[in-house]
Each structure stands twice: as C-alpha cells, then as structure tokens.
Amino acid sequence: MTLTRILCSVSLAVSLSLAGSGKADAGDLKITEMAVTTKIVKGNPIDSVRRISSSSVKALYCFTRFSAPEDTDTTIKQIWYIDDEPVAEYELPVKGAHWRTYSRKVVEKGNSGLWRCDAVDSEGNVLKSVSFMMN
Secondary structure, eight states: OOHHHHHHHHHHHHHHHHHHHOOOOGGGOEEEEEEEESOEETTEESOOOSEEOTTSOSEEEEEEEEEOOTTOEEEEEEEEEETTEEEEEEEEEEESSEEEEEEEEEOOTTOOEEEEEEEEOTTSOEEEEEEEEEO
C-alpha cells in the first residue's frame, strides 16, 4: 500500500468517526409546545395569549418546549415582532432531549398592533411562530 493510500484511508476513518460522534444539530429539534404567556410558573406557561391590552401587563413571555435527541446541544433564537418589525431577539440554549426555555419581552403602553414571536434555529429556519393582537 502506498503512503498516499494509507493517508487517505486514515483520513476517511477519522472523518467517519467524527461524523458519527457529533452532537445532534438544530435540524433534529421539534417544538412540541409554544405559547406567549403572561407568566411562567414552575417552568410552565399559565395561559396562552391571543389578544391583550398593553396597559394590562408589564411583560410577556414566549415559552417553547422541545423534543430532541438526547445529546442535543445547540441554540435557538426567539425573535419578537410588532407589525412585522423586529423589536427584540434572544439567543437561548437547547440542551437535551426534553428541554424548555423562554424569553421575556417588556411591554410598553401603546405598543399596539399584531405581535409575533418566531423560534428560529441556528441555521435561520423558522421552526414555529405564535401571533397575538395587542390593543
């Protein structure tokens, strides 16, 4: 066997072993629950906002629950929009098979319009969106 052939074989073996031992990627994430809520209690949302007044709350939370492979170690972004204009962006970790996370968005009086929060994977793909109306 020539030296070139040996080096190619070793390189291929190393590449295959690294590919098989990598962490799960963002494409393996599945959102099993997503809600905009007025409060998180014991790690869970207490309600799901569809329509709300800006004078009735000081902050809202976007809660997201994932199902993923056991070795998942990645991040997602939650991007908040008012009338399709981004107003906040949060990068959040996702680690493990059953993970939940949330972002908190302060609400100022007069922030009326159609609101939306997108969960976006590390490659920029929108995994899920939740919309609601703010009066």
